[in-house]
Amino acid sequence: MEEIKLGMVGLGTVGSGVLEMVQKHAAKISAVTGRKLALKTVVVRNLAKHAAVAQQVHLTTDLNEILTDPEIQIVVEVMGGIHPAKEVITQLLTAHKHVVTANKDLIATEGAKLIELARANHCDLLYEASVAGGIPILRTIADSFAADQITEVKGIVNGTTNYILTQMAQQHWSYEQALQKAQELGFAEADPTNDVKGKDAAYKMVILSQFSFGTRVPVAAVATEGIDQVAAQDVAQAAAFGYTIKLVGVARLAGDGLFVEVAPALVNRHHPLAEVNNENNAVMVRGQAVGDTLFYGPGAGGLPTANSVLSDITTVMKNMILKTNGNSFNRYSKQLALAESAAVKDRYYLALTLPDQPGEMQKLTTEMAKLNASFSQIVQQAGQNGQARVMIITHEMSKAQLAQLQAALAALKTATLHCAYRVIE
């Protein structure tokens, strides 16, 4: 049987999973593709660190060993980050190697240029693993939603933060303890800042938006808030109201535009997203024809992510046999403007502190009434230093109304708004 040789750059959590799958699942890969797959060369930073693997695969620190090897036709990039990953993939595509990557940072920020370079060189550039780890969501949207009009895609798309929130809520671990464990388990990025600040999820929502709506939204246009400011009081009050706090990415058509955001949200405990725990992710795709669909699975971790990488590799292999390489992963393109804030409507959970004095609550409700904003649930708790903490679940209001309310509360000077989280029923 003909053998297809693979190269790889990076041998961390995902790279080690790819090595394991190529070895353990060799028979299935051959049965499905009609070709043997062999991992020939892996580029690492530090040879000594990976000495134990040197018996199984050729290790090098020199990318040229892959670039100049005519036997290696497909290369996996799992080093992460934007630089030098961008330069590495650019060199690989220029050398006519097909590339499979798990790198959402790079695809979300520089994807357009790399996709064009791949097309110009008749190479495949596939990145199923870049969104939601082991969930096969990108190919599903590209293929199975090819004819349907998607109106909303939302979900939990970061494993690290979902793991942290789950441990904090269920095991009562501290934020720091849960983050450290997520790092030990290989879920977090090398630098976890992007995980906890929501940027990793924003990268994924940019890629999901491109597949779902055909529009490439700049990362900077995605309003992004992480979980590092979520207060224990709000986790407890959310539970008392009947909700669970999750970091949720939303991309939806609103008015004539597209709205994309990543932020903590209160998810009704009966909603399927409320049941998504630990490093698991879930993506809900709403199509005009099909209605609501839900895709669930591990969003981080070596072997689950490697499975998505291998699905891309086998796709490249099949394309090589059929001589159909060089087509873009996602072929849907449609230019949508960003949605007007008046068109984006949700219910919100608001947490404020006010002076614990007669008339202060009245001022708050008066400001809300001026904006035609109302609420369905409200709780007031005595706090410290003569302050009361007020927690509200509003009726539906627009982003524009919310911004006006925030400005009005700031003008009052006595009220401090701590958070405004979307409510998902």
Ligand SMILES: NC(=O)C1=CN([C@@H]2O[C@H](COP(=O)(O)OP(=O)(O)OC[C@H]3O[C@@H](n4cnc5c(N)ncnc54)[C@H](OP(=O)(O)O)[C@@H]3O)[C@@H](O)[C@H]2O)C=CC1
């Ligand atoms: N971990 C996960 O669950 C998931 C990760 N991803 C993505 O997959 C990619 C890899 O993630 P992950 O495996 O967790 O990352 P790791 O940090 O575990 O591994 C990165 C690997 O790349 C190597 N590396 C980094 N820079 C260079 C360089 N300049 N030259 C050669 N090798 C280099 C590192 O070397 P060294 O060992 O010497 O440090 C390490 O082996 C990232 O883009 C990530 O966002 C996607 C989905 C899930």
Ligand SMILES: N[C@@H](CC=O)C(=O)O
């Ligand atoms: N750090 C990421 C890894 C997968 O993309 C996450 O936690 O989701």
